[in-house]
Amino acid sequence: MSGNDVREASGTPAAAVAERLRITEIFHSIQGEADAIGWRTVFVRLTGCPLRCVWCDTEYSFYGGNWHAIDDILAEVASHGARHVCVTGGEPLAQKRCLILLRKLCDAGYEVSLETSGALDVSMVDPRVRKVMDLKAPDSGESQRNLWANLDHLLPHDQIKIVIASRADYEWARAMLAEHALTERCMVLFSPVHGAVEPRDLAEWIIADKLDVRFQLQLHKLLWNDAAGR
Numbered sequence: 001m002s003g004n005d006v007r008e009a010s011g012t013p014a015a016a017v018a019e020r021l022r023i024t025e026i027f028h029s030i031q032g033e034a035d036a037i038g039w040r041t042v043f044v045r046l047t048g049c050p051l052r053c054v055w056c057d058t059e060y061s062f063y064g065g066n067w068h069a070i071d072d073i074l075a076e077v078a079s080h081g082a083r084h085v086c087v088t089g090g091e092p093l094a095q096k097r098c099l100i101l102l103r104k105l106c107d108a109g110y111e112v113s114l115e116t117s118g119a120l121d122v123s124m125v126d127p128r129v130r131k132v133m134d135l136k137a138p139d140s141g142e143s144q145r146n147l148w149a150n151l152d153h154l155l156p157h158d159q160i161k162i163v164i165a166s167r168a169d170y171e172w173a174r175a176m177l178a179e180h181a182l183t184e185r186c187m188v189l190f191s192p193v194h195g196a197v198e199p200r201d202l203a204e205w206i207i208a209d210k211l212d213v214r215f216q217l218q219l220h221k222l223l224w225n226d227a228a229g230r
């Protein structure tokens with residue numbers, strides 16, 4: 001094989017192409033949700049998502065973005081000097097090479113979390129990563145995409161997140177808790193959709209039903225009103 005054979009038409013070495021990801025943004029902020037809430041964290045937001053949740057708050061990550069070599073992503077993450085890194089999207093697992101990024105971040109010694117929709121297979125994710133996996137309730141419009149087999153790949157340090165937009169969503173989530181023994185698998189988070197459910201109502205439903213779930217409000221919405229890059 002000649003030297004040219006291992007290059008793409010652009011002249012980029014094939015090995016480097018194999019380790020690139022399309023990235024919407026890399027930013028340094030405070031983790032706004034899940035078990036690592038409050039920690040200073042570097043977020044790596046991968047571009048693209050095959051779902052279209054009605055209440056999605058990161059639609060700007062569906063398209064565009066720029067290609068970055070995984071080693072360049074690691075260098076940018078390191079420049080912020082944070083112990084926690086969150087790989088998010090979009091749906092980060094829609095890019096297969098996300099698995100390489102996750103492994104390299106773990107190898108570098110970071111506390112790594114992955115925010116994923118629950119619609120794509122999580123079985124190959126490095127076990128050192130804390131998965132924060134959604135289960136999509138009916139009002140998301142994407143409930144049929146839940147990949148229930150993923151539940152068997154959750155570890156005790158992972159988290160299941162259910163975003164709730166209505167009383168009907170809450171009742172669905174409560175039924176799923178029982179049907180799939182969710183709280184025996186890992187921590188379960190219930191979070192209200194901003195502007196759709198009163199946070200106090202959700203809190204009171206959880207108390208009334210004595211559910212062993214963790215209520216959460218998104219800290220970054222309170223701090224920065226969900227501005228991009230925050």
Ligand code: SF4
Pocket residue numbers: 049050051052053055056057058059089090091117
């Ligand atoms: S899975 Fe996440 S990024 Fe994709 S549409 Fe739903 S909320 Fe938005």
